[in-house]
Amino acid sequence: MKIILTIIIVFVVEAAAWTGFVYSGAYNVSMSNHDNALMNWYFDTGTARSIKQHAAGVTPPALDDPHMIQSGANHFAEMCVQCHGGPDQQPEEIAKGLWPKAPDLAKAVPDWTPAELYWITKNGIKFSAMPAWGATHNNEKIWEVVAFLRKLPTLSPSQYRQMQARAP
Numbered sequence: 608m609k610i611i612l613t614i615i616i617v618f619v620v621e622a623a624a625w626t627g628f629v630y631s632g633a634y635n636v637s638m639s640n641h642d643n644a645l646m647n648w649y650f651d652t653g654t655a656r657s658i659k660q661h662a663a664g665v666t667p668p669a670l671d672d673p674h675m676i677q678s679g680a681n682h683f684a685e686m687c688v689q690c691h692g693g694p695d696q697q698p699e700e701i702a703k704g705l706w707p708k709a710p711d712l713a714k715a716v717p718d719w720t721p722a723e724l725y726w727i728t729k730n731g732i733k734f735s736a737m738p739a740w741g742a743t744h745n746n747e748k749i750w751e752v753v754a755f756l757r758k759l760p761t762l763s764p765s766q767y768r769q770m771q772a773r774a775p
Contacts, residue, residue: 638706665722670754679755680770695764705736713760724753
């Protein structure tokens with residue numbers, strides 16, 4: 608009985624300490640206050656595990672249709688390039704104030720499956736600046752973005768500019 612009482616007391620004290628910390632305002636939530644390595648690991652690992660878990664049931668369509676890839680390139684230019692940049696194209700000014708920094712998708716895409724890329728694009732990511740595009744774009748458009756993203760790591764800057772020039 609003493610062990611159970613001790614565990615309950617520890618939980619109550621811990622909950623009170625966390626509540627006090629939250630209400631104190633001591634934690635700096637500004638974007639210019641980057642977290643330490645442990646907090647970054649915690650959020651990065653939790654984010655990756657959550658994406659993999661929630662995308663597990665997503666079945667991608669065929670993503671190699673040139674029209675689908677071109678349409679995805681158009682959406683990428685409208686929705687993504689401002690923060691992520693593109694081949695030989697730097698992210699825009701808004702991206703400089705983001706934390707965590709928006710990844711270079713040409714480098715990050717190979718780390719994710721098409722289902723995971725779809726889930727990320729559709730649902731966004733909390734505690735980052737990644738918006739949930741599913742609120743404004745239907746599933747077909749999101750899959751078009753994924754089709755383009757799968758092609759992005761292999762595009763040269765000139766191929767990317769050609770795709771942009773073909774945009775309506």
